[in-house]
Amino acid sequence: MVIDEEHAYRVCAARDARFDGCFIHAVRTTGIYCRPSCPAVTPKRRNSQFFLTAAAAQSAGFRACRRCLPDAVPGSPEWNLRADLAARAMRLISDGVVERDGVTGLASRLGYSERHLTRVLTAELGAGPLALARAHRAHAARLLIETTELPFADIAFAAGFASVRQFNDTIRMVFASTPSDMRGRGKAPIGTPGRIVLRLPYRPPFDATGLLAHFRRHALPGVEEVTTDSYARTLSLPHGEATVRLTFPADHVLCSLRLADMRDLGAAVSRVRRLLDLDADPTSVDEFLGKDPIIGPLVRATPGIRVPGSVDGAETLLRLVAPFAGTPLQVPDGTLTHLYSAADHPIAEALATGTLVVDVGRSIEDLTEELTPLVGHQVADEVAMRVLGAPDVLVLPHSLQHLAPHGPDWRPWRSYAGAHLTRKAATS
Template identity: 95%
Template sequence: MVIDEEHAYRVCSARDARFDGCFIHAVRTTGIYCRPSCPAVTPKRRNSQFFLTAAAAQSAGFRACRRCLPDAVPGSPEWNLRADLAGRAMRLISDGIVERDGVTGLASRLGYSERHLTRVLTAELGAGPLALARAHRAHAARLLIETTELPFADIAFAAGFASVRQFNDTIRMVFASTPSDMRGRGKAPVGTPGRIVLRLPYRPPFDATGLLTHFRAHALPGVEEVTADSYARTLSLPHGEATVRLTFPADHVLCSLRLADVRDLGAAVARVRRLLDLDADPTSVDSFLGADPLIGPLVREVPGIRVAGSVDGAETLLRLVAPFAGVPLQIPDGALTHLYSAGDHPVTEALANGRLVVDVGRSIEDLTEELTPLAGPAVADEVAMRVLGAPDVLVLPKTARHLASHGPQWRPWRSYAGAHLTRKAATS
């Protein structure tokens, strides 16, 4: 993806928050990079430089703005639109695979050599996998510094750093600050001991009611709990079990996590963001679908609809095809008592022996081709939409299947058209 720098500069001059997370604005005279909506005085055009990722800005020697916190924004919707190698790699890096398995593990999951992967990411995004992972670690560290009272040594290893020295050096380079100074500036921890509470940003508008309606219709007792204004569930993460409780204030999602291992913070946040489709670009979706004679009235009635995603690819698939069998939590959390597990099914066996992998690193085409003979085309389509965030998969409720022939008119946002029709059917 190539940035139109003249358009990017106009966005920054207008401080348009809709583009926060889509690109980075760096200022040569100060050595600082910002989100597009940063309230600071806009620099002259000749002093502006633009990057696709914070990692690329950091690699070029820029440090993060203390005023606008450019890492505390929604992620780019580009990673769901792009099913190419760079997009798949970004999704896996956000899930923390480099911290767990190294660049070798990332390359293996994607089916390429480390050399080729590094070359592609550097050409496409301006930074290689190590730099992108370092930016991910810095973001996770900032969250832990500002929202917990954990010792800095514990935070360093929880965020994926190899040593305390590496942690301190990265914090100084990225944020031009020390961990102690950042903790002094951060807000006091919120909530009860043992929980990490975070504010998750998104691009408005945001249809939280539609997501709650979807979760309520599919909730599993013990695994999930849905109230009029909140959603909670158990999570199976790389280093242990967890629970998450989500509420929906006016301008963000309040996320309360209980983790067995704080090394899972980054993965938990990335998965919750995918579950709620928080990195979507509702303005683009609504402006396109709003002009359609069939979907337009629904879009105007419910702006900012989201497509409910997934916190675990295998779970999402198995919930569609296999009977439920829960595994008790080691420490129950109120009504949350079980992790998800499934009974016997050919898909269960394929997942267990590694013949089938369902995660955010898969391409839509490859995953659909593998799933269709095992579970059927309808299941394959829904898994692609919910697990990979594919925006152009048409999944219709029974009451609207007669509209399938109109599907081509909704490209490239058929997933959102289906979400509008499903939401309407659920509330009719």
């Protein structure tokens, strides 16, 4: 992806928040990088430099703006739109794979050598896997510093740093501050002891009502809890179990996490964002589909629709093909008492042995090609849409299959067209 720098500068001059997370605006004279909508005075064009990622800006020697907090924005929708190596790597990095398995493990998951992966990421994104993972760690550390009272040593290891010294050095380099200063500037922790409460940003508009309706239709007792204005569920994360409770104020999602292991914070946040499709670009989707004679009226009635995603690829597949069993939580959380698990099924066995892998590191084409002989075309498409965030997969209930011939008219947003039609069918 190549940034059109003249267009990017105009976006920054207009302080257009729709582009927050899509690119980074760095200022040569101050050494600071910002989100496009930063309220500070727009620098002269000759002093502006643009990057695709915060990691690239950090690698070039820039530090994060304290005023606009450029890492606290929705992620780029590019990682859902693209299915290439760079996008697949970014999804895995945000899930914490580098912290758990190193660059070697990341490259192995993607099926390439470390050297080739580093070359592609540096060329595409301006930073290699280590720099991208470091930016991910810095963001996780900032969240813990400002929203909890955990000791800094605990935060360092929870965020994935190898040592307290590495943690301190990274915080100084990225934020031009110390952990103590950042905690002093942060808001007092909210919530209850044992829980981390975070504000998850998104690009408006945002159809929370539609997401809640979807979760309500498919909720599993003990695993999920849905009320008129909230959603909660259990999570199986790399280092242990967790629960998450989500509410939907006017301009963000309020996310309350209870983690068995703080090292899972980054993975939990990344998975919740994918579940709620928080990195989507609803303006682009609505603008295109709003012109269609079939979908247009639905877009005007429900702007900002989201495609419900997935917190676990294996779970999403098994929920479509296998009976539910359930594994008791070690520590129940109210009505949340079980982790998801499936009864005996050949697909469950293939997932358990690793002969079948369903995660965000797969390409859409490879995953659907592997799944179709096993579960059929319809299920394979739905898994790709929910697990990989594929925006152009048409999944319709049986009652709406007669509309499938219109699918080509809705490219490249068929997933969102299907979401509109499914929502209408469910409420009719």
